[in-house]
Amino acid sequence: MSFSEWLDMGGYGLYVWGSFGMTALCMIVEPILLRSSSKAARRRIARLNRLENNDA
Amino acid sequence: MQNRLINWFKFSSPATFYPLAGRLAPIFWTLALILIAIGLYMSFFVAPTDYKQGEGYRIIFVHVPASLLSMFIYLVMAFWSILGLTFNTRVSAMMTQALAPTGAMFTFISLWTGAFWGKPMWGTWWVWDARITSELILLFLYLGYMALHGAIDDRRRGDRAGAILVLVGVVNIPIIYYSVEWWNTLHQGATIKINQESSMHETMGHAMLLMGLGFWCYTVAAAMVRVRTIILEREHSTTWVRELIGDKA
DSSP: OOHHHHHHGGGTHHHHHHHHHHHHHHHHHHHHHHHHHHHHHHHHHHHHHHHHHHHO | OGGGSOOGGGGGSHHHHHHHHHHHHHHHHHHHHHHHHHHHHIIIIISOOBTTTBGGGGGHHHHHHHHHHHHHHHHHHHHHHHHHHHHOOHHHHHHHHHHHHHHHHHHHHHHHHHHHHHHHHHSOSOOOOHHHHHHHHHHHHHHHHHHHHHHOSSHHHHHHHHHHHHHHHTTHHHHHHHHHHHSOOSSOOOSSOSSSOOSSOHHHHHHHHHHHHHHHHHHHHHHHHHHHHHHHHHTTTSHHHHHHHTTOO
């Protein structure tokens, strides 16, 4: 079986890759978003701490 | 005897749960990667072609695990909601909050892959069939919970309101699960049967199981990372968070 035959999935290529592709996209994007929101939270808290320390 | 029991309430404090979640996350990311890698290999190269549905049937290797997870995550949120309402523990509500987006994501994946199954197999992307409609309601329950929780400024009130919404919505889970038996619908019956011989080839079952376990580990890891961010944001004025983060950019 050639690679292009495998990609074709017996005529179901669009449906199989449409399903696996969207699943992969979601499960790659979510961890990236989690990482960036975690970093953003740390930056916010560090800024609050700096403001507080400057006031004191 | 008393001191040999694990004191589970110890972990109901955000300050002790935060480092625990931090240790669990990398373990579950690794497990998820390994399980999904083997699961994908088996889905495409080990499981045989289906005699009726050709290669198109391989969609079930993401569709079934995502659908099961979409329901399971909701049940776990209901579990944390009961704990939160009963013991008034903050971490319970934070866990419910941390699981919701991942649950919504798997529900969306379930509906999406279902449409990509429906088009070639049944000739339609969408139909208002009992199972598909109740799964769509599950997506609205997740989104409704997130919107309600986010809309209430008082965190503790938001936690309680969210927990009640989650518990009311639990009625939808058996409806999704048994819909194919209760109603005569377009969606086909269960592929995995708990107490009967399964209706598929053994390697197909193994591939699906690996993918399911992989998705489950992914969910745990994602929830642990998200709950840490939630803890930081909600506890930002406490001494331990301020000392942990410091004031470096």
